[in-house]
Amino acid sequence: MFFASDNGSGAAPEIMAAVLRANDGYARSYGADPIMDRVRQQIRQTFEAPDAAVYLVATGTAANALAISLCAQPWTAVFCHEDAHAALDECGAPEFYSGAKLALVPGDHGKMTPGTLTQALGRIGESGVHGVQRGLLTITNVTEAGTTYTPAEISTLTALAKAKGLPCHLDGARFANALVATGATAAEMTWKAGIDIVSFGGTKNGCLGVEAVVIFDPAKAWEFELRRKRGGHLFSKHRFLSAQMEAYLTDDLWLRLATHANVMGARIATGLSSRPGVRLLHPVDANILFTEWRSGTHDRAEAKGAIYYRLPAPEGREAARLVTSWSTSDQDVDNLLSALRA
Amino acid sequence: MFFASDNGSGAAPEIMAAVLRANDGYARSYGADPIMDRVRQQIRQTFEAPDAAVYLVATGTAANALAISLCAQPWTAVFCHEDAHAALDECGAPEFYSGAKLALVPGDHGKMTPGTLTQALGRIGESGVHGVQRGLLTITNVTEAGTTYTPAEISTLTALAKAKGLPCHLDGARFANALVATGATAAEMTWKAGIDIVSFGGTKNGCLGVEAVVIFDPAKAWEFELRRKRGGHLFSKHRFLSAQMEAYLTDDLWLRLATHANVMGARIATGLSSRPGVRLLHPVDANILFTEWRSGTHDRAEAKGAIYYRLPAPEGREAARLVTSWSTSDQDVDNLLSALRA
Amino acid sequence: MFFASDNGSGAAPEIMAAVLRANDGYARSYGADPIMDRVRQQIRQTFEAPDAAVYLVATGTAANALAISLCAQPWTAVFCHEDAHAALDECGAPEFYSGAKLALVPGDHGKMTPGTLTQALGRIGESGVHGVQRGLLTITNVTEAGTTYTPAEISTLTALAKAKGLPCHLDGARFANALVATGATAAEMTWKAGIDIVSFGGTKNGCLGVEAVVIFDPAKAWEFELRRKRGGHLFSKHRFLSAQMEAYLTDDLWLRLATHANVMGARIATGLSSRPGVRLLHPVDANILFTEWRSGTHDRAEAKGAIYYRLPAPEGREAARLVTSWSTSDQDVDNLLSALRA
């Protein structure tokens, strides 16, 4: 009954098997392994982007910080939701890598709206040399609140940014879950919707630790390589990153794993939503739930073995974040729903 | 016949088995996994340093850059050999993380000498606020030239640095090979010789990708954690780093693997040193050889399948770097020696 | 009728005379001039802080950015009002120098309140290694809205910060105006109220370009010197900075100039406040006024030679920022009031 985070899960068997296979013999290091050649092609096909530059790193923070630094100059603002991972959970890595500052955009349920983004874009970059300039829009999908943007919503936001000349980044730490939730293709969710660069996550969805950065305009590919190396994120035994990503993309494994995680999330949502005194705080679009219930539930559920994050709540109430993953079983969900029963 | 680098090898079977075992079930993320608790104790015992702070990252460049940044202020110079990995092979990562500048110290066979270090220490930090201050000494063992420092040699260098108030870092990307070569213990090679912080390598010696940073004075442990996170080097599924390191240190696997690599290096050295026209450019202390031979050898050897780095050489001569690893077989060495025969 | 900014004024005659005097003969450079010895003593006496470290730079942005960088680590948040100069008008200089991020605190009339600061302090620094840590509180007095904090108000804010272990900085670009407005002494407004480091402005109040940084605990004095040099802010012909500051502090010139500016501000406020259709947007504590009036006023006033900043306003209304200085004359004020008449 582990619902604390999808990064508490291990690696899917297919991924682990691929890592084992990749261990045979010698391989050229630093990304020159033959598996990486195949991965590059897989990702280009997945994104319908034959010219995209593709690089692998091992952590989501590295992917985001490097992607942001590639697009945002040190004297600019990076527009992101005020609850974005880049803003709250990366200990300033985007600022460290880019030198830029983050401009926090509010919005319910973890989502910027055209209105809040327009306001933020209007507040910054209008005072000449005295204030920072506008630099980049970064959107997280699935959001920190467990909600998703549709491609249409993303297009609307990127159009506002592009009207000001800004490139657009997608933090897709849970990109597979977002695609499954919305039914969009990878291309529809990204470059067709105005996204220029993507952090394409694997770690949370069944890998050991691998994220791709997909850059649709390859003009800055070499700069990215230098930034990755300079950040200490170029793996010598790179084949072990490549192997994960190859297996992840083979036979739609990534979508199957995410589908499973989302289905488990929906089962919990369904199971809880009709219960008296229980409230879902955000729409449950993918594999993350925010719930509120009566005081006393935490102790009962944890006594029965449920593991999740407690959140602050109003007097007499309790709140929680529950996350499912590729490895969440039906039995886990049943046990959780039972443990949460009054 | 792969002798291009020890990072062209895969992972040792014991390491890979540990990664597989670590994949069972759920685990707390970001370094709170129980394996890490055991690794911390293993490393403290290995280094006879019960209070040491121990952290894992996945690349050697990350280990070095983070360790250096912990010790050297932005307005200081980091003294290192002019051929050090930190100077030549990390694309400026130490400068990026620390803000400091590198002061390059010459010396034959990849080694600083008391004389060259004294000169460098005298040239910098003597002009008040106008020049940078002295910040840190970093020593690489095994050196880039394949030679080693004895603990006594390290003590002499660190004493010079400490007389100027400098902390001392050891880049031990091939730490195991250095211990095997010199017969020193981990403690003798580090804190007993004046080293304050160590990059303790695993990747090149049979791991997939893991390096420990060992900080003997734990006062700055929390700062290190923040720097690691901010650099994007904190793994969410950290157990996969921990598992590698645990297996690496269990039953002296790390020393056995390095012993093998060094023995293979010595066999090549022995095999080549008596041949007419062949010259070893540096003493062969560990698993890296620099050789010079007659023109024409490269083509012959490569035609027979030998893989290694060609280096510039004088007219009529050719030069090469050959690296052995935990996975180099006797047969590989025999084949290489045969392929290099005129 | 120049009311665009106090930095549109020149230098007061006493200041300019001192610069002229300082030009005689040779002087040791880089802050070793004898005038600086006297300035150090003057400032220590002014602040009743015999041990304070005192340094001069030429711009307010340099003073703030250097002061902030001395106190806030790169992985921390600097709490400031959302309209602070450091946040909006320094093009990211505080972030560039410190590496830290700014945490924006709201509050009416340009002032943080105990409530808004408490909220901000509670939002940041509570997520372990994942989020940035709390780093520094910086308060601006006179505020960007032309209001002032009393020493008691500052004490309340710094007490909240110090309860979390934070040092406190005062951006005193208009420090003299704040003292005059509140009747406080320099000591009461700073270290007696919990301030650790001050940007003590001269430029806006009658100097050519000089700001002092006053550090009450001199332990980090040498680090400040290195940071100043490294930022390119150490003047070779430093005597020209020293001379300005010496004259500024002699015979209370700085307080007399600020008193005059504040009196001129008050005269405008009095003149406007009773007029129908005119509204002062913030309390006028010092030499900056924010006003709103009926549409059409701008064109009329500017046609008569009034120079000031136009601000956005609701339909049918116009808004303006008016700033007085040491050189604003009674006649200027009379002319302005007349020009603004319907």
Place this chain on the structure above:
Amino acid sequence: MFFASDNGSGAAPEIMAAVLRANDGYARSYGADPIMDRVRQQIRQTFEAPDAAVYLVATGTAANALAISLCAQPWTAVFCHEDAHAALDECGAPEFYSGAKLALVPGDHGKMTPGTLTQALGRIGESGVHGVQRGLLTITNVTEAGTTYTPAEISTLTALAKAKGLPCHLDGARFANALVATGATAAEMTWKAGIDIVSFGGTKNGCLGVEAVVIFDPAKAWEFELRRKRGGHLFSKHRFLSAQMEAYLTDDLWLRLATHANVMGARIATGLSSRPGVRLLHPVDANILFTEWRSGTHDRAEAKGAIYYRLPAPEGREAARLVTSWSTSDQDVDNLLSALRA
């Protein structure tokens, strides 16, 4: 008898008079003063560069660090002489502003040679993503050793750099002295010789504190403005910088002042060179002399009031740096020569 540095002199009367004149009335701030419009035109004419972007800062370190940061990416090396001001006397400011590292090029008498530069250019930038890339060439004229490069020598060096794709910067802290010494025009010494950006010094040659940065290709002008502001180097009362530079360039004042300084330098050189036991360590091209003489001279000369820098020297010998300036009088030189007599 002050020969310690040209920055120990005050400002020339014409400069100071201009500062006084500029103090009249109100002026737009932050570089929008009308004097700056005239300065821009003066500098464009002086350099025969009608499109050049021109900016003023107050210190030479700021000019150099900003110019270098405009041209060199963080992952590159800036090639400079090993004794360059940027390398030894700016406390890491170029690295702080640019993120780049300095690659030190040797050469007698403070000058890179085609040979030493070629070697340095060949050592760096050839190891793919592992090492830093080549970023910028920066040449100092007058050099730290008091020698000068002719335009032809500069052309040779910049051609080597440009063959590798590098932009070229000239640190002209003593640009006027270099022109006078070589008879070159400003254009011949800069863009006609392959220089892309110049630090054009005023401070050491009779100003209070002003340096221009001249950018021949204005494409990056706006980026420079942002970098200047972000570094805290944009003056609010900018007219006081403009006024210095306007007077400096009017009626060839800058060349007259430098001519005087160089003539004084030559007089000392002539006076000393024939004396037994006295040796000039470098050719005396401008206003800086390095001399060696018999032990005992220092004490004698200083007792008679001579002020200069003592330098290390061989046993039985003493060495000194002597610097003349616009304000050095014939009498000063006579007194010095007399004081140095055995």
